[in-house]
Amino acid sequence: xxxxxxxxxxxxxxxxxxxxxxxxxxxxxxxxxxxxxxxxxxxxxxxxxxxxxxxxxxxxxxxxxxxxxxxxxxxxxxxxxxxxxxxxxxxxxxxxxxxxxxxxxxxxxxxx
Amino acid sequence: xxxxxxxxxxxxxxxxxxxxxxxxxxxxxxxxxxxxxxxxxxxxxxxxxxxxxxxxxxxxxxxxxxxxxxxxxxxxxxxxxxxxxxxxxxxxxxxxxxxxxxxxxxxxxxxxx
Numbered sequence: 038x039x040x041x042x043x044x045x046x047x048x049x050x051x052x053x054x055x056x057x058x059x060x061x062x063x064x065x066x067x068x069x070x071x072x073x074x075x076x077x078x079x080x081x082x083x084x085x086x087x088x089x090x091x092x093x094x095x096x097x098x099x100x101x102x103x104x105x106x107x108x109x110x111x112x113x114x115x116x117x118x119x120x121x122x123x124x125x126x127x128x129x130x131x132x133x134x135x136x137x138x139x140x141x142x143x144x145x146x147x148x149x
Numbered sequence: 150x151x152x153x154x155x156x157x158x159x160x161x162x163x164x165x166x167x168x169x170x171x172x173x174x175x176x177x178x179x180x181x182x183x184x185x186x187x188x189x190x191x192x193x194x195x196x197x198x199x200x201x202x203x204x205x206x207x208x209x210x211x212x213x214x215x216x217x218x219x220x221x222x223x224x225x226x227x228x229x230x231x232x233x234x235x236x237x238x239x240x241x242x243x244x245x246x247x248x249x250x251x252x253x254x255x256x257x258x259x260x261x262x
Contacts, residue, residue, distance in 0.1 A: 070248045080237070080252040095249065096150075127191065131248040136199070138182060138239075138248050142191035 040064045041141035043128050049147045056115040058144050060128030067132035069111040070095075071103065073124040074143075080127070086111055118148045151176045153238055155253035163261050167226050170256045172238035174219040181214050181221040182239040182250065192237065195223075225258075233260045 040063030050056050060069060071083040072095075082095030084103040092103050100122060102114045115122055128141040152175040162168050172181065180199045184192040196205045198214035198221060205212050209226045225232055235257050239250035 068248050079254045080239070080250075082249055085249060129248060136180075137194055137197060138250065139194055140184070140192035 041128055041130055041139060043126075043141040043144045045144060046142070047145045049149060050118050052119060052148055053117050056118050056146065056148075058113040058126055058128075058146070060111045060113070060130075060141060062109050062111075062128075062130045064130065064139075065108060065132075066130035067108070068130060069105065070129040070131075070138075071101075071111065071113045072127045072129060072140075073097065074127060075124050083113065083126075115146075118146075120148050122146065123148045151240060151242065151251045153240055153251055153253035155236075155238060155256050157256060158254065159257040159259070161259045161261065162228050164229060166228055167224065168228055168258070169225075170223045170236050170258070172221045172223070172253050174240055176219070178214065178219055178221065178240055180241050181212075182241075183212050183221070183223055184237045184239065186235040186237060186255070188235070195236075228258075228260045230260045230262055233258055 042061045044059045067088055070085040072080045073083055074080045081097045083097055083101050084095050086092045086105045089105055089108055104112045126144045129138050131138040154173045156171045182197050183195040185195055186192050196212045203214045211224045214221045235255045237252055237255045239252045242249040
């Protein structure tokens with residue numbers, strides 16, 4: 038358990054609305070990541086952060102933005118949600134002992 | 150880009166049987182993470198391997214990294230229903246150890262009592 042809390046855990050939203058998912062960690066890990074998990078595609082990296090205000094794009098970043106103003110919080114924003122963004126979103130952190138990467142419990146997002 | 154292929158895709162075993170899951174990379178593995186996921190839940194970290202030939206064990210699960218073959222294996226001894234779930238392997242990009250992982254598609258394990 039790496040002290041990762043994702044919110045909201047479940048959300049249903051309408052196409053075209055903005056959505057923000059929050060990842061909060063209590064371990065002071067430097068690195069944070071957002072992944073999405075979809076049937077047939079597995080887990081794919083959306084965005085990542087190497088520190089406060091230091092973020093970069095992952096494999097599937099189109100339609101997503103992120104922000105990290107504090108070490109403990111990493112926000113994922115869908116500016117205008119589309120049905121293709123219906124997915125399970127996982128936050129992960131790294132930077133502790135042994136390079137272990139821990140994942141949160143996931144946020145289930147449905148865009149209707 | 151790196152691709153990871155897991156085999157088998159699914160596995161059904163009787164309780165008490167041993168089993169092995171393989172993870173094969175299209176490129177040299179600089180490290181390999183194994184996770185377990187229950188349906189509808191998050192990923193539970195199992196083990197991380199960093200060096201070629203490295204082997205780690207936790208309870209009844211043993212993982213090995215064969216860098217020469219670009220492959221890792223996860224072996225469960227005397228399986229139990231609690232071992233059921235989806236097993237995922239993930240590999241870091243390039244020579245970095247941290248978090249930009251490429252994942253395999255997962256192996257679904259069912260253990261019948």
